[in-house]
Amino acid sequence: MAKPEIKVVNIVVSTSLKHEIPLEKMAATLSNTEYNPEQFPGLVIRIKDPKTSALIFSSGNVVCTGARSMDKVEESIKKIIKSLEKINIRIKIKPEIKIQNIVASGTVGMDLNLNNLAMKLKNTEYEPEQFPGLVYKLVEAKATFLLFSNGKVVCTGTKSEENVNKALEKLIDNLKKVK
Amino acid sequence: MAKPEIKVVNIVVSTSLKHEIPLEKMAATLSNTEYNPEQFPGLVIRIKDPKTSALIFSSGNVVCTGARSMDKVEESIKKIIKSLEKINIRIKIKPEIKIQNIVASGTVGMDLNLNNLAMKLKNTEYEPEQFPGLVYKLVEAKATFLLFSNGKVVCTGTKSEENVNKALEKLIDNLKKVK
DNA sequence: TAGAACATAATTATTTATAAAGAAGGAGGC
DNA sequence: GCCTCCTTCTTTATAAATAATTATGTTCTA
Numbered sequence: 576m577a578k579p580e581i582k583v584v585n586i587v588v589s590t591s592l593k594h595e596i597p598l599e600k601m602a603a604t605l606s607n608t609e610y611n612p613e614q615f616p617g618l619v620i621r622i623k624d625p626k627t628s629a630l631i632f633s634s635g636n637v638v639c640t641g642a643r644s645m646d647k648v649e650e651s652i653k654k655i656i657k658s659l660e661k662i663n664i665r666i667k668i669k670p671e672i673k674i675q676n677i678v679a680s681g682t683v684g685m686d687l688n689l690n691n692l693a694m695k696l697k698n699t700e701y702e703p704e705q706f707p708g709l710v711y712k713l714v715e716a717k718a719t720f721l722l723f724s725n726g727k728v729v730c731t732g733t734k735s736e737e738n739v740n741k742a743l744e745k746l747i748d749n750l751k752k753v754k
Numbered sequence: 755m756a757k758p759e760i761k762v763v764n765i766v767v768s769t770s771l772k773h774e775i776p777l778e779k780m781a782a783t784l785s786n787t788e789y790n791p792e793q794f795p796g797l798v799i800r801i802k803d804p805k806t807s808a809l810i811f812s813s814g815n816v817v818c819t820g821a822r823s824m825d826k827v828e829e830s831i832k833k834i835i836k837s838l839e840k841i842n843i844r845i846k847i848k849p850e851i852k853i854q855n856i857v858a859s860g861t862v863g864m865d866l867n868l869n870n871l872a873m874k875l876k877n878t879e880y881e882p883e884q885f886p887g888l889v890y891k892l893v894e895a896k897a898t899f900l901l902f903s904n905g906k907v908v909c910t911g912t913k914s915e916e917n918v919n920k921a922l923e924k925l926i927d928n929l930k931k932v933k
Numbered sequence: 934t935a936g937a938a939c940a941t942a943a944t945t946a947t948t949t950a951t952a953a954a955g956a957a958g959g960a961g962g963c
Numbered sequence: 964g965c966c967t968c969c970t971t972c973t974t975t976a977t978a979a980a981t982a983a984t985t986a987t988g989t990t991c992t993a
Binding site: 764766767768791792794795796809810811812813815816817818819852853854855856857879881884885886887889891897898899900908909910911912913 | 950951952953954955956957958959960
């Protein structure tokens with residue numbers, strides 16, 4: 576069996592700048608933004624480096640997506656705050672960042688018989704003609720996995736890298752039990 | 755138990771101006787109207803103060819909605835008649851207004867176990883995954899209630915404020931019986 | 934042959950759908 | 964010739980869709 580491994584590919588965080596934001600003005604001033612309030616109430620801002628995107632709401636709440644590490648998340652938030660200075664909004668607080676979701680991708684190091692797993696594991700959903708992956712809710716790790724027949728896996732729903740690794744271990748334990 | 759209370763929030767009335775109305779001309783002349791005969795045969799007129807809306811039909815029949823008191827209904831009808839003068843239609847009669855429906859909202863002053871009520875009360879419909887309120891047809895008061903778990907209620911189907919209050923009392927009586 | 938949809942998780946906030954009642958008067962179905 | 968839908972209004976309270984991100988792999992479209 577090849578070595579199991581998993582790597583974080585996306586971190587979703589939320590934070591509050593504790594300051595009202597004039598989205599209309601922001602959209603008019605910054606070119607890397609998209610704002611269609613009749614479609615969605617948040618303004619989209621795309622940062623090139625780190626390559627992330629954020630949703631900014633008039634309340635000052637922010638959702639940042641796309642970063643692969645917390646360093647990149649912090650950098651992104653700082654760039655957003657810097658951008659706000661261009662419309663004369665100075666954020667003086669250090670925003671409290673909360674991880675809401677982590678997506679990780681990796682492999683269990685062996686091929687998987689999804690049909691078999693769908694029968695023997697609990698909390699499973701598998702409809703190959705709809706989606707080729709088997710959805711496995713790992714309740715004990717509060718994580719959800721997508722399992723593919725070649726052994727590749729996607730882990731989502733956790734809130735720390737530590738839990739991603741724990742979830743993978745638990746997943747492998749469970750896979751061994753039903754083998 | 756907190757004090758039960760209920761307040762009228764919408765009165766629907768119908769009346770007849772006893773005069774043919776050229777809806778096309780009316781729509782072309784008045785900016786606060788909408789007329790799409792292929793969609794609906796009535797012309798919509800929106801009044802700012804009182805904030806109400808009315809449907810006017812070529813027959814001269816009128817439906818007025820949105821008022822919270824009969825005073826506001828009367829005011830609205832008068833404004834419609836005044837508007838008609840702009841297209842040289844003079845209504846000389848005093849239209850006979852008939853209340854068709856009253857919607858009232860309030861509370862019974864206590865939390866409600868909707869599942870329990872659905873089982874023990876008659877004339878009940880409760881499908882929480884479709885709508886969170888329980889529908890309760892109070893036959894003896896000719897009123898229909900929407901009941902919510904926090905005790906808030908909506909009463910509809912009555913034709914007088916007096917009956918709204920009677921219906922609430924009857925509702926509370928019935929709720930006490932099954933408690 | 935490249936792209937999109939399909940599915941998962943999480944947050945933000947707004948809109949819309951859901952249900953009830955009632956009138957008006959056309960259109961459509963059976 | 965009936966029945967349903969359309970539209971207007973109002974409240975209540977849920978859920979879903981709207982948008983962003985990311986990996987995965989199958990299937991379908993252009």
